[in-house]
Amino acid sequence: MARYVVRRDAGLYGYERALRRAGLGPVAGADEAGRGACAGPLVAAAVVLPDSPGRMIQGLKDSKLLSAAQRERAYAEIIAKAEAWSVVALGPGECDRLGMHVANIQALRRALLRLEVPPRYVLTDGFPVDGLGTPGLAVWKGDRVAACVAAASVIAKVTRDRIMTELAETYSDYAFEIHKGYCTPLHQSHLDEHGPCPEHRMRFDNVVRALEISRERRAAVTG
Numbered sequence: 001m002a003r004y005v006v007r008r009d010a011g012l013y014g015y016e017r018a019l020r021r022a023g024l025g026p027v028a029g030a031d032e033a034g035r036g037a038c039a040g041p042l043v044a045a046a047v048v049l050p051d052s053p054g055r056m057i058q059g060l061k062d063s064k065l066l067s068a069a070q071r072e073r074a075y076a077e078i079i080a081k082a083e084a085w086s087v088v089a090l091g092p093g094e095c096d097r098l099g100m101h102v103a104n105i106q107a108l109r110r111a112l113l114r115l116e117v118p119p120r121y122v123l124t125d126g127f128p129v130d131g132l133g134t135p136g137l138a139v140w141k142g143d144r145v146a147a148c149v150a151a152a153s154v155i156a157k158v159t160r161d162r163i164m165t166e167l168a169e170t171y172s173d174y175a176f177e178i179h180k181g182y183c184t185p186l187h188q189s190h191l192d193e194h195g196p197c198p199e200h201r202m203r204f205d206n207v208v209r210a211l212e213i214s215r216e217r218r219a220a221v222t223g
Helices: 014-021 068-081 092-098 100-113 147-170 185-194 205-222
Strands: 027-033 042-048 084-090 121-125 136-139
Touching: 014 027, 014 147, 027 100, 027 147, 042 100, 042 147, 068 147, 084 092, 084 100, 084 147, 092 100, 121 147, 185 205
Parallel strands: 027 121, 121 136
Antiparallel strands: 027 042, 042 084
């Protein structure tokens, strides 16, 4: 059997080129956004990029290394050029019920299974995903070394940021449009002042503490 090695200088598309040479294309990448947030959904995306140098995504990187404007431009280009893409969101209630690790795997699996172009190989960021019926590899920092995973990270991040901006209109006390539900000092100050809203994840210790503070405050007023 032929052996294919991905060189360190192969670039962001190196994994996909090697897998296609081995007859394992199409290759899908999957990643999530919002795992560490204490409010809002967990969003996962999966992407199959085209096997054509002329359709490469310009300036593609891990979404965390791009500005908001760069992510929006990359998002539009990925949507236009991808052979297939999908995105799923798990709400805070489902995240609480499953626990974040299980929710993360569930979200990645659902996104991959929704692809209209079935992949023959799957690359995921950090965690292996079973139950796909397709071979795959969990790649450490996959969104920085594999183009399809980086593309998935952009789709997931942009989708989630848009959701959080919309939620800010409904829950205006929390400034979701600024911190996007992550555990920043600004978010915590609003959380401590107003208590949790339905978009908060009740498994997070800081949310539980804020709920207790809110209950104590109400008890003091009514008592």
